[in-house]
Amino acid sequence: MxxxxxxxxxxxxxxxxxxxxxxxxxxxxxxxxTLPLDQVRLPPGFRIDLVTDDVPGARAMAMSPSGTLFVGSLSEGKVYAVSDPLGGKPRVRVVANGLRAPAGVAFRDGSLYASSVSKIVRLDNIESRLDDPPAPVVVSDRFPTEAHHGWKFIAFGPDGYLYVPVGAPCNVCAPDENRYANIMKMKPDGSDLQVVARGVRNTVGFDWHPATRELWFTDNGRDRMGDDVPDDELNRATAAGQHFGYPYCHAGNVADPEYGSKRQCSEFVPPVARLGAHVAALGMRFYTGTQFPPAYRNSVFIAEHGSWDRSEPSGYRVVSVALDGSGKAVRQEVFAQGWLRGRKPWGRPADVLVAPDGSLLVSDDLAGAIYRIRYTP
Known part of the structure; x- marks a missing residue:
């Protein structure tokens, strides 16, 4: 040439x-x-920023003490690690794939735990191997294989046990309460599996009160009873083994058309707050930071994923529930909204997490994004 x-x-x-x-x-x-964050409405003094939109199907979040954000997903069985999520230059890596709906993640003693429909797996020394992740080790494979309500939020409690929910394998049915529609816990090695709460249709978010250490959790109400019944719930477990009503009673005051005649609503623990029908209340956390105004201290933030079968969509937002000293809900407010444009959503909040600096992280599985909400008056 x-x-x-x-x-x-x-x-x-x-x-x-x-x-x-x-x-x-x-x-x-x-x-x-394409992510119109300017449409997200917040209380005065707050702002929302995009951390990353490179986490397809982003669901539950967990952060290591050194600041790595781990994110479960429903996208191709992948689990993600987001390095430097608060520093302005996050890097996203896939640390596990091929799992079955690994929606939940938890971090303990250098290891990442991830949920699968029927298993809990563990990735050891994960932060030293983000570019070359280890093969997952099965911690327990003792959970049901049904995919219906089989996606699991997981978290370690103050007692050192890993809490694992098992949803009802249906819209409404009466399965074995020691096997389904409950919250279970086990030791980090998978031993000593036991039921903590029964009558829980499908919880996809829970946390422990900062002062009392009691377990609180969201629960999704049943479908096919109309647009406005029954409400999703925010619940409080004050003792092990309590029953929260499913399938006999919903939201504390709605008898089920098929099962309600068998037991009375008065037999069960009522919810602390009724959140609205079909809002799909998922991830919840107590606000333990100091960045937000004092009124938010120890209040509950809840990600409402949004309805799928309501004639007028509901949810698609983050709400806050203020509590008094006895744990009674005294105020419920919309904290962040705007992911729904008309009848069409561009985002669906799935989980919330309080960051070490007191900001609030929000995952969005529709946009594949993580957002950061800060108070900057």
Whole structure:
């Protein structure tokens, strides 16, 4: 090839490559522009920013003491690690894949625990191996295989046990209460599996009160009873083995059409708060930070994923529930909303997590995003 021709070909090739890079950059900018965060409405003094939109199907979150954010997902069986999520230059890696709906994650003693429908697995020394993650080790495979309500939020409690919910394998039915529709716990090695709460249709979020250490959890109400019945619930477990009503009673005061005649609502623990029908209340956390105004201290933040079968959509927001000193809900407010445009959502909050600096992280499985809400008056 003659030198002049070679130079022209090389120049064209460089221009082509540069064009590819510029197009990729423009595509990334367009992708960010498709998340209209300016439509998210917050109380005065708060702002919301995008941490990353590179976590497809983002669900439950857990953060290590050194600041790595781990995110479960419903996308191709993947679990993600987000390095430096609060520093402005997050890096996202896949640390596990091929799992069955690994929605839940928990971190303890250097190991990442992830849920699967019928298993809990563990990835040891994970933060030293983010670029070359270890093969997951099965901690327990003793859970049901049904996918219906089989996605599991998991978390370690103050007692050192890993808490694992098992949803009802149906909309409404009466399964074995020691096997389904409950919350269980086990030691980190999978031993000593025991039932903590029964009559829980499908909880996808729980936390422990900062002062009392009592377990609190959301629960999704049944479908096919109309637009406005029954409510999703915020519950409080004051003792092990309590029953919260399913399938006989919903939201503390609604007898089930099929099973309600068999037991009375008065026999069960009523919810602390009724959250609205079909809002799909998922992840919840107590606010333990100091960045937000004092009125939010020890209040509950709940991610409402949003309805799928209501004639007028509900949910698609983050709400806060204020409690008094006795644990009674005294105020329920919409904290963040705007992910629903008309009848069409562009995002669906799935979990919330209080970051070490007191900001609130919100996962969004529809947009594949993690957001950060800060108080900046």
């Amino acid at each position: 003659r030198p002049a021709l070679h130079f022209m070909v090389s120049a064209v090739r460089r221009m082509f490559v540069l064009g590819i890079v510029l197009l990729a950059g423009a595509s990334a900018l367009r992708a960010l522009a």
